[in-house]
Amino acid sequence: MDKVFKALADETRRRLLDRLHEQNGQTLGELCERIDMTRQSVTQHLAVLEAANLVSVVRRGRERLHYLNPVPLHEIQERWIDKFERPRLSVLSAVKRRAEEAMTDKPTFVYVTYIRSTPEKVWDALTDADLTAVYWGHRNVSDWRPGSRWEHVRLDGSGIADVVGSVVESERPTRLVTTWGAPENEGREDRFSRVTFDIQPHEDIVRLTVTHEDLNDQGELADVSGGWPAVLSNLKSLLETGSPLPQEPWLVPGH
Template sequence: MDRAFKALADDTRRRLLDLLRERGGQTLGELCRDIDMTRQSVTQHLAVLEAANLIGTVRRGREKLHYLNPVPLHEIQERWIDKFERPRLSALGAVKRRAEEAMTGKPAFVYVTYIESTPEKVWDALTDADLTAAYWGHSNVSDWRPGSRWEHVRTDGSGIADVVGTVVTRDRPHRLVTTWAAPDEEDRPDRHSRVTFEIQPHGDIVRLTVTHEDLADEGARAEVATGWPAVLSNLKSLLETGSPLPQEPWQVPGR
């Protein structure tokens, strides 16, 4: 978290984050048009932001696309802002505004978090029904073979699935790609979104990148904007401490 505060202390880097808040998925060239400095200098500032986990990047062909990563901001919000019972101000407010923007042909959201764990344990936490129930409030149920159906099932014993989809790619423990849909829209491919989990060793820890794209409308984008940071915070807590957060972050009173 020290890296995040040091990165945020620079006006140029804050300006870059503002630009990515306004429109995610920008290339270096696009960002340089709004920053009065050389490409080399902008590249150095982006490297600092990426090292602080404040931005995530995704390659699309030869292009490197940059996105605001809300996970560290969410952690700051949990650690300090929530202590004073204030509304979700800048961190998730910025993410929500970004969520309401349509982005055609590019990933809608890219989240990056670092977890003190192993790739195998992170994979199991995403695919094991009991583990997902412990931190997500739902059980992810499937045999996880490409082409198989998967379900996001409530843990209240009702057996109701709030999300269903298909396993597109399975490369344990590195990459999992699934489609997502509401059960009543399962037969409408135009309403399906796509989630990619990339699990990469990063020294002695793990870098988890979650890309959620092809969202159908503003309602879906708004839900994703608040959902993923909370889920990833709970996942990180479970793997690093053995327990999820003491209170589910999506059920904070008054939110």
């Protein structure tokens, strides 16, 4: 947490975060266009933000795209704000209302979290039907082979799937890529989005990066921006403590 406060204490770094909030997924060159500073200096500031986990980087070909990562801000909110008052501060509201961003052909939402676990356990938590039922409120059902169908099935015994898709890539335990869509849109690939889970060992913990792209509209972006932080917080709690959060995070007021 010290790294987060140190990063936020600098005006230039706050301006860089503002630029990413206005338009997420920018290259170094794009960020430098609106900052009166050399590329080397901007690179150094970005390194501080990345070390604090406030910025995450996704490679797209030869480009490095920078994304605002709300995880540390959520942790600050839970530790110091939610205990005393529920109204959101403007910066946290801005992070949560990323649905206001203009849609682009770049990955729309990137979320990074660190989990004290192993890559194999994180993979199983994402793909095992019984484990997903514990922390996600649905069962993720598939054989997880490339080309196979997968379903996000309700727990009420109805067998109804609220999300369906196909497995694009499956490399246990490091990378899983799936398409996502409503059952009624099957056969209309233009209505399906794409989710990538990248699982990387990071010293004695795991860095989990979720990239959700090809969203159809602002409504889907709003759902994604609020949904993934809640689901992944519950996953993190399950793997680190053996139990999900005491209340489903998506039912907490403000989510």
